[in-house]
Amino acid sequence: MASIMNAGGLPSDQPGYSFSNASAPSESSGPRQHAFNPYTDNGGSTLGVTGADFAILAGDTRSTSGYNINTRYAPKLFRIGDDGDSSSRIVLSVVGFAADGNALKERLDAIVKMYKYQHGKPMSVKACAQRLSTILYQKRFFPYYVHAILGGLDDDGKGALYSYDPVGSYEREQCRAAGAAASLIMPFLDNQVNYKNQYIPASGTGHELQPRAIESLPKEDVIGLVKDAFTSATERHIEVGDGLQMLIITKDGIEEIYTPLKRD
Amino acid sequence: MNHYPQAWGRPRDDVYGPYDNSYFQASAPQTHTQSPAVTGTSVLGVKFKDGVVIAADNLASYGSLARFTDVKRLRTFPPNTVIGFGGDVSDMQYLDRLLQSLDIRENYLSSYGHVLNAKNLHTYLSKVLYKRRSDFNPLWNMLLVAGLDDDDKPFLASADLLGTTFSSPTLATGFGAHLAQPLLRKLMPHDEDSVKDVTKEMAVEAIKACMKVLFYRDARSLDKYSIAVVTKDGVELKEDQKLEDQSWAFADQIRGYGTQVN
Numbered sequence: 035m036a037s038i039m040n041a042g043g044l045p046s047d048q049p050g051y052s053f054s055n056a057s058a059p060s061e062s063s064g065p066r067q068h069a070f071n072p073y074t075d076n077g078g079s080t081l082g083v084t085g086a087d088f089a090i091l092a093g094d095t096r097s098t099s100g101y102n103i104n105t106r107y108a109p110k111l112f113r114i115g116d117d118g119d120s121s122s123r124i125v126l127s128v129v130g131f132a133a134d135g136n137a138l139k140e141r142l143d144a145i146v147k148m149y150k151y152q153h154g155k156p157m158s159v160k161a162c163a164q165r166l167s168t169i170l171y172q173k174r175f176f177p178y179y180v181h182a183i184l185g186g187l188d189d190d191g192k193g194a195l196y197s198y199d200p201v202g203s204y205e206r207e208q209c210r211a212a213g214a215a216a217s218l219i220m221p222f223l224d225n226q227v228n229y230k231n232q233y234i235p236a237s238g239t240g241h242e243l244q245p246r247a248i249e250s251l252p253k254e255d256v257i258g259l260v261k262d263a264f265t266s267a268t269e270r271h272i273e274v275g276d277g278l279q280m281l282i283i284t285k286d287g288i289e290e291i292y293t294p295l296k297r298d
Numbered sequence: 299m300n301h302y303p304q305a306w307g308r309p310r311d312d313v314y315g316p317y318d319n320s321y322f323q324a325s326a327p328q329t330h331t332q333s334p335a336v337t338g339t340s341v342l343g344v345k346f347k348d349g350v351v352i353a354a355d356n357l358a359s360y361g362s363l364a365r366f367t368d369v370k371r372l373r374t375f376p377p378n379t380v381i382g383f384g385g386d387v388s389d390m391q392y393l394d395r396l397l398q399s400l401d402i403r404e405n406y407l408s409s410y411g412h413v414l415n416a417k418n419l420h421t422y423l424s425k426v427l428y429k430r431r432s433d434f435n436p437l438w439n440m441l442l443v444a445g446l447d448d449d450d451k452p453f454l455a456s457a458d459l460l461g462t463t464f465s466s467p468t469l470a471t472g473f474g475a476h477l478a479q480p481l482l483r484k485l486m487p488h489d490e491d492s493v494k495d496v497t498k499e500m501a502v503e504a505i506k507a508c509m510k511v512l513f514y515r516d517a518r519s520l521d522k523y524s525i526a527v528v529t530k531d532g533v534e535l536k537e538d539q540k541l542e543d544q545s546w547a548f549a550d551q552i553r554g555y556g557t558q559v560n
Contacts, residue, residue: 073460133460133461
């Protein structure tokens with residue numbers, strides 16, 4: 035997932051933790067023109083995990099500008115194609131520049147609704163995931179500055195999760211963390227969901243050591259992992275906190291859980 | 299008069315000599331705002347159980363110069379929405395004209411009994427701002443929109459030059475985000491759940507206290523301000539308020555700079 039995120043920091047006086055602050059290697063010392071910067075970083079973090087028959091998306095509800103808290107409740111999770119009859123089974127989470135996130139959400143939502151009205155059936159997550167990639171790539175040279183994660187259930191009823199970079203590269207995964215605290219949460223998820231660096235004790239020496247087999251986790255365990263991930267990220271990252279919103283997608287619908295986080 | 303529209307309304311060539319058409323052609327490149335010129339400072343807003351209180355001072359600064367001292371930065375939109383503008387004053391005036399034409403169009407075209415509420419206007423304004431930032435031609439403002447939503451509940455939300463939007467029981471733009479917001483948040487220990495416990499008097503008092511703190515510490519502020527209370531019954535707008543009970547007793551204790559050097 036090499037992306038423009040690593041191509042240099044935002045030309046801004048703000049911290050911008052979600053994006054790499056390393057300056058581009060080819061930066062010259064020539065005269066620089068001050069120009070309007072159309073982007074900002076509104077902080078926060080999101081994550082998604084799938085199980086055998088569910089997908090969970092989560093995000094904190096804090097919105098920041100620099101060191102200021104804009105609001106303690108600005109959801110980053112959106113039901114896509116929801117027209118009031120709670121038939122929607124797709125959730126989009128966006129983190130990064132909130133105005134772009136909203137614009138992206140509105141476009142995808144309109145497209146998924148139009149699909150349903152024109153074809154008389156809801157869009158599959160697989161199709162929605164491809165469409166989202168296309169929307170992002172259409173703005174390749176003026177990108178939506180967001181890390182998107184799309185969750186739902188696939189045609190077999192299994193949990194489906196797709197993660198994106200700002201210009202539309204995407205991939206189906208078991209779990210993914212994005213946003214300001216992604217670098218804190220992702221290794222935890224690697225270890226606790228995909229059992230990375232976990233081995234069966236005394237199963238051999240050196241390369242003979244057997245890795246612990248991956249299993250699909252029950253829903254209650256995943257909810258516990260998500261809460262732990264966010265309480266820990268809140269401790270260590272200033273842009274994460276205030277509240278945790280979780281949307282759990284199952285065949286019966288989308289369940290919402292809100293848990294308070296530390297507000298400091 | 300001839301059939302060339304370019305010549306209509308211009309001095310006759312045979313009387314006044316050839317007209318300088320360089321004035322008529324857009325020879326200069328299209329320019330965009332790169333920084334604001336005449337600016338307004340903070341806008342404050344607080345929800346209470348029946349509505350919203352919003353305030354902004356009456357100063358428009360030109361850099362550090364206090365250029366215009368009687369500029370009303372709260373604009374009302376009928377029936378009961380108030381928009382507070384921070385940032386560039388000319389862009390505020392443009393948005394005000396835009397809202398006036400929107401109001402006229404709505405009154406002519408929309409069905410009877412339908413009105414645009416604060417939530418609708420906030421959505422509209424944030425889309426205007428986001429479109430302009432996407433064109434790299436921003437409207438250099440931070441707005442607070444105060445009023446009521448679809449269910450006649452108090453509504454308070456912000457929109458800025460990038461199109462970023464958020465809503466909170468207390469909001470403050472500019473310098474107020476640093477100085478006033480922490481004070482205002484004391485009113486709302488449980489965020490949205492606290493709104494029902496806040497009366498109009500409490501909200502107005504808190505806003506007035508914050509305007510005073512801002513006048514003490516924000517060098518681009520003024521002690522004349524506008525304050526509006528929005529409820530279901532309409533807008534109560536006062537545009538020539540003066541800060542009361544100012545205390546400058548601390549000032550003669552300050553040593554080391556200014557007129558008292560030691």
